[in-house]
Amino acid sequence: MKHHRRPIRLPEKVSSERADLDALLDTVRVGHFAVVAEDGSPAVIPTMVVRDGDRILAHGSTGSRWMRRLAAGAPTALGITAYDGVVVARSAFESSIRYRSAVVFGRCATVTEDKERFLDLVTEALIPGRSAEVRRPTRAELAATLVLALPLDDWSLKVSAGWPEDEDSDVAGPAWAGVVPVHEAYGAPLPAPDLRDGIEVPPSVRALSARAGD
Numbered sequence: 321m322k323h324h325r326r327p328i329r330l331p332e333k334v335s336s337e338r339a340d341l342d343a344l345l346d347t348v349r350v351g352h353f354a355v356v357a358e359d360g361s362p363a364v365i366p367t368m369v370v371r372d373g374d375r376i377l378a379h380g381s382t383g384s385r386w387m388r389r390l391a392a393g394a395p396t397a398l399g400i401t402a403y404d405g406v407v408v409a410r411s412a413f414e415s416s417i418r419y420r421s422a423v424v425f426g427r428c429a430t431v432t433e434d435k436e437r438f439l440d441l442v443t444e445a446l447i448p449g450r451s452a453e454v455r456r457p458t459r460a461e462l463a464a465t466l467v468l469a470l471p472l473d474d475w476s477l478k479v480s481a482g483w484p485e486d487e488d489s490d491v492a493g494p495a496w497a498g499v500v501p502v503h504e505a506y507g508a509p510l511p512a513p514d515l516r517d518g519i520e521v522p523p524s525v526r527a528l529s530a531r532a533g534d
């Protein structure tokens with residue numbers, strides 16, 4: 321059964337809209353898995369994540385201890401946050417940030433079917449069009465890759481997109497207030513030190529480098 325949690329603090333920022341969750345998961349590429357090791361020690365693991373329908377996929381080496389821990393069914397919470405802007409208030413106390421933040425709760429399952437399709441999904445999430453420009457993964461590479469899926473059944477989401485909430489006395493004062501948006505931007509491609517002469521920047525990388533911040 322799918323379940324949306326309502327955080328206790330800042331209820332005015334809570335969103336129960338699945339579309340808002342999908343929008344966050346489709347734009348932010350780094351998430352943090354929380355997991356407790358077998359010896360009881362906690363860990364937070366940053367890794368790349370990609371939404372695939374009603375699940376979040378992550379991948380890594382079959383030799384990774386934390387991946388194996390999650391693959392064994394250990395409970396986890398996955399945190400994902402987008403930093404969207406600076407809220408510049410008329411006082412330091414009211415200054416803050418605009419953000420979208422989700423936590424997904426549950427247990428991961430190991431993905432064994434069609435790992436090659438997942439790797440294409442990862443590639444396309446990072447560099448649209450790139451999977452058609454590179455060789456296919458080898459059988460050994462696929463065997464060395466562990467893919468985990470966390471279902472989007474139990475989650476909470478907060479969206480902070482407001483303006484400064486200053487006291488009336490501060491609004492009447494001389495200080496400026498507003499929002500400074502934050503956008504992701506890509507720079508010019510840097511060729512690898514061992515790149516052979518004569519190899520041009522491919523269309524997928526040119527397009528990525530030219531992409532304007534959203």
